Amino acid sequence: MSKKVNIFWFRRDLRLDDNRGFYEALKGDYPVLPIFIFDTEILEHLPEDDARVTFIFETLQNLSLTIQDEHSSSIAMYKGKPEDIYRLLISEYDIETVFTNHDYEPYATTRDTSIKTLLEKHNIEFKTYKDQVIFEKSEVVKNDGKPYLVYTPYMRKWKEKFRALDLEIFYTNSYLDNLLEHSRLPNLSLADIGFKKSNQDITPYDVTPTLIQNYEATRNYPAQDATSRLGPHLRFGTVSIRKMIKKAIAEDNEIFWQELIWREFFMQILWHFPHTKNEAFKPKYDRIEWRYNATEFKAWCEGKTGYPLVDAGMRQLNATGFMHNRVRMLVGSFLCKHLLMDWRLGEAYFAEKLHDYDMASNVGNWQWVAGCGVDAAPYFRIFNPTTQIQKFDKAHQYIQQWVPDYQELTYPQPIVDHKKARERCLMTYKSALT
Incomplete structure (x- = not known):
């Protein structure tokens, strides 16, 4: 010994x-x-x-x-x-x-x-x-001790508690000599683990003052690629959340700061309600009669739905392991509302593909688009995948990058009619929820 x-x-x-x-x-x-x-x-x-x-x-x-x-x-x-x-x-x-x-x-x-x-x-x-968080578990709760189920009051209480906090950074450099001196500790290769090197790279993060200062103005436009790419780095802890929060505050950008708080909101929801990883937070939504069509689901996965902005998002995901946040909302809504397929199918596909996959955020956001989670979008809010182009990719730059064939004869026809799909969704949800 x-x-x-x-x-x-x-x-x-x-x-x-x-x-x-x-x-x-x-x-x-x-x-x-x-x-x-x-x-x-x-x-x-x-x-x-x-x-x-x-x-x-x-x-x-x-x-x-x-x-x-x-x-x-x-x-x-x-x-x-x-x-x-x-x-x-x-x-x-x-x-x-x-x-x-x-x-x-x-x-x-x-x-x-x-x-x-x-x-x-x-x-x-x-x-x-x-x-991995500033506040965890029951540290940010209502006055009666119950967890917040809506983001905005949670965010306000979070900020209130944070202002009273003396945020400590745990500098380790002066203690590293206390590591066990040992030259023969077990090491592994990727092959030993049963894997091979991926041809996808996880993009370095960008939290330069310029990106943070422009964040609110640019974050919704996928062609600009103006997001921080912090997701995987926070997920695997290659960056410190404390240092990132300090940086956001130093640049005085509330929106960037609030995106980091969203992450903690969903984490405390999953901790308080662990069943939500595979059950709707609002149980009545599990009464919805989801349909399943293998051909349509395959088309959604491959970015061949005939709706260019939806397809651009899915092709970006498949090629890079990343999808712009604005587009994530659209493709999620399209699967649940237009195709009327179970949010758990989309959640599982994202879990397999996303470099920044985090169960709490992924489940939280999928339940949000399906309308069945906390602080969810109402079920009758159905994104129009065509008008979304006008709002967020008017010059078609993002679409041209990921769906260069969108004006070709080979590009697929829409797999579902927007108006009919919307009516079917409203009818199905209404009958399950009333």
Whole structure:
């Protein structure tokens, strides 16, 4: 048995600096063994060239190289079920405490409960910290203690609490010498994990003062590509939410700030109502008689619906793993309202394709467009996919980029008539909800 160590378990926090759990581990009394587990419970559902796995793998390798060069350590990498990996670690190390950061998704909370139970049997502490949000769980609630179900009052209370907060940044640099010195920690290749390098790259984020200052004026126009691309970086924790909030405030841009608050709104909804990952928040909406047409669903997935802005969004998603937020609302509404297909089909497709997939935001937004979630769009709000072009892509720049064939004879005819689809949707929803 080797000397006593603490473990830091990297998960949705793939950075060295301003990482709360990592900071607390490094300040402890024992050398820190940093680990990452490629969880087979998650991996088995992903395609072998998944861009997110490549991104996680390459990020970990870069972090490992940094601490190897400067502190003679690295990140120990494992593949398997977390409980099995911890049994292995317990057999190899004299572990005092396992440190990590909170994760709020239903699978993660179940997993962490199991790990905590296992560790306690061996007299090992399991300490977790808030890191990926400013406010979590029940920190922003109504005066009666109940969760907010509407964004605007949640956002106001969030800002009120934030103004009274002394936001701390957890600088780790002066503590990195407390990493376990070890040159032979287990490493893995992508092939070891069962994957291959993706041909899609996760785009670097842009939070320059110019982008933030122009955000409100440009964010709704997909051809301008004027969004921050922060999504995947917040999802995997390659950036600190605390530093991003500070940046938004420094540039005095309320809209950019509020987009970051939306993320926390949906996270606390999923935490309070974990059943919403696959059930409508408003139960009566599960009475809707969704239809399913395999040909139409395939056309939607492939961007061949005959509606150019819908098709541009889906083709951008398939080619790049990204879709502009304004277009996400349109393609989601089109699936649920025009094609009258279950929002869960769209949610699952986005989960497979989006680089910035986050269960809380994805489920929250899909339920929003279907009308069945918290703070949802009313069911009779049905985006017109043609007039949306006039509003947000008047010069057809975005459409021309992703649907260059839209004026060709080969371009498909609309798979559904807007007026008839709208009437069918209203009738179906009304009969289910009254």
